[in-house]
Amino acid sequence: MRVALILLFMLALASLPGALLPQWNLNTAKTAQYILDYPTLGPWLNRLGFFGVFGSPWYAAIYLLLFISLIGCLVPRSWEFVGQIRSKPVATPRNLARLPHHGQVRLADKRNPDEVAGQIEAGLRGWRLTRRSEPGGVVTVSAEKGYLREVGNLVFHVSLLGLLAAIAVGKMFGFEGSLIVTEGQTFCSGSPAAYDNFRPGLLVDGTAMAPFCATVDKFTAAYNPNGMASSFSSDLTYTASASAAPQQYNLRVNDPLRVDGERLYLIGHGFTPTFKVTYPNGQMREYEQPFQTQDGNLTSEGAVKITDPPGYVGKEVRNRQLAIVGIFAPTAVMSHGTNIMTSGFPAPDNPGVAIQIYRGNLGLEDGAAQSVYAIDPGQVANGELKKLTRANLSTGESMTIDDGTVIEFTGYKEWVSMQTSYDPAQGYALVFAITLLMGLMASLTIKRRRVWFRILPAGADGTGPVYGSFVQVGGLARTDQAGYGEEFTSLLALPVTKTKSAAVARR
Structure with missing residues (x-):
């Protein structure tokens, strides 16, 4: 038992880096930035697995040793207890x-x-x-x-062992996928490619996922006067399979949609500004792109990348690409003196954007990965992407760049961040968690x-x-x-x- 307690303490201690340090499987960009910010310590932590704690060999070794130790404790104790029950x-x-x-x-x-x-x-x-x-x-x-005291003690330890086993099964056969969906868009969960970020279990290849589809019809949020959210909900239309009839569901925080063992959670939300671009040849196109939330008032940053402007052919297309980079504020306020736009309240009471226009080669054909929320600063540094002009726009206002292209801010949509989770052992984990508490209470009170x-x-x-x-x-x-x-x-x-x-x- 002493060894089991030591290993349990070591497991808790080994879990701390997973809570204190960014993890590759949760936030790739933040983890990469951490390594850049700490050029000496960051690479060493990465080599030692501190940015992937729960999948590292040393964490798995502690986990396995705890399993073996618990089994080594339970077998002789159970046999001894049976002997006590049978004796007078x-x-x-x-x-x-x-x-x-x-x-x-x-x-x-x-x-x-x-x-x-x-x-x-x-x-x-x-x-x-x-x-x-x-x-x-x-x-x-x-x-x-x-005697039920010892029974409670044994039930507690057996439940702990079962809970650890259920978590291990979930990590091997379960998966999690997260994505951002704007109002009016539809996503289907039948493939890992449908997700912005997909974290499969060790034995998951993505071929046996429930192929349900959902459309985000509307997102609704309510805030109290100090800007704290009081409720989030999203109206969905979903189909459980290709042959099933569409159904309605109001998705709320901690109230997931359950389809064939998979759970769809509402995680967060933000804004997608919309633009109408009128090109010099008279052609009009509409663009939208989710912006990344930066603070509690939902001031958001992002970039709309236009890779195929009309009226150009060949290499000219690549050199005439546009980028609308800037800030969206649901309730726009201008700071005194600096004229910088921020948001004063999370609800869209006075939406506005502060945008900077770039033209040139966005660098998307080079094969290097880019953030959907920003342009490649290297393209700006080497002169292939040139800064043109900037403007602060309210809904319905527009700006014109040097070639006559008109960019109008037409409004916004709201996006929701959702997560699909599948854990085949979650029911067993719940049962073991309940019996663990019951055994603990029995061992403490009897x-x-x-x-x-x-x-x-x-x-x-x-x-x-x-x-x-x-x-x-x-x-x-x-x-x-x-x-x-x-x-x-x-x-x-x-x-x-x-x-x-x-x-x-x-x-």
Whole structure:
């Protein structure tokens, strides 16, 4: 058990980097930025697996050793407990006065020791009992109670082992996928390619996912006067399979949509500004792109990348690409002196954008990955992407760049961040978590104790009446704070009949 406790402490200690440091599987961009910010420490932490703690070999080794240690504890303890259950309560000690709780009763009736023992046994319902005879007509009664304490202890440890096993099964056969969907858009979950970020289990290849589809019809948020959100919800239209009829569902925080064992959660939300671009040839196109939330008032940053402007062919297309980069504020306010736009409230009461226009080669054909929320600063540095002009726009306002292209801010949509999770062992994990708590409560509240009665015939102690019996009582608490006290007083009174008086002495 000592080894198991040490390993459990080590597991908790090893989990701390997973909570304190960014993890590759949760936030790739933040992890990469952390390594850049700490050029000496970051690469070493990466080599040692501190940015992928829960999948690292050393974490798995602690996990496996804890499994083995728990099994090594449970097997002998369970076998020993079975032996205790099958054995009789221990014989009555010779000197009960040496026990922490003791007393004696001198009876004034004519019952013999066997009759007194029968009355004692009738009052010890729920106790494990054994009656024994000793020389000289002496009868003893041994009783034990509180065996469910050890049962609760074993249930706790078995449940802990089962919970760890359920978590391991979930990590091997489960998966998580997250994505951002703007109002009016539809996504289908049948493939890992449908997700912005997909985290499969070790034995998941993505071919057995439930192929449900959902359309985000509307997102609704409510805020209190200080800007704190009071409710989030999103109206969905979903189909559980290709042949199923569409159904409606109101997706709320902590109230997921469940389809074929998969759960769809509402994680967060933000804004997608919309633009209408009128090109020099008169052609008009509409563009939208989710912007990334930066603060509690939902000030958002992002970039709309236009890779195929009309009216150009060949290499000209690549050199005339546009980027609308800037800030969206749901309730736009301008800071005094700097004229920088921020948001004063998370609700879209006065939407506005502060945008900077770039033209040139966005660098998307080079094969290097780019953030959807920003342009490549290297393209700006090498001169292939040129900064043109900037403007602060409210809904319906527009700006014109040097070639006559008109960019109009037409408004916004709201996007929702959702996560699909599948864990085949989640039901077992819940059952083990419940039984773990039940076992823990039983082991903490049930008290293990023993009591013995030695019933001597009349005159056996040299002081009692010639026609009565003399009873010695002793109690022992097997655990601290076992509840003796008032209970022992009631046990001491068991030999006394209800109709006869008795002199009771307790030391």
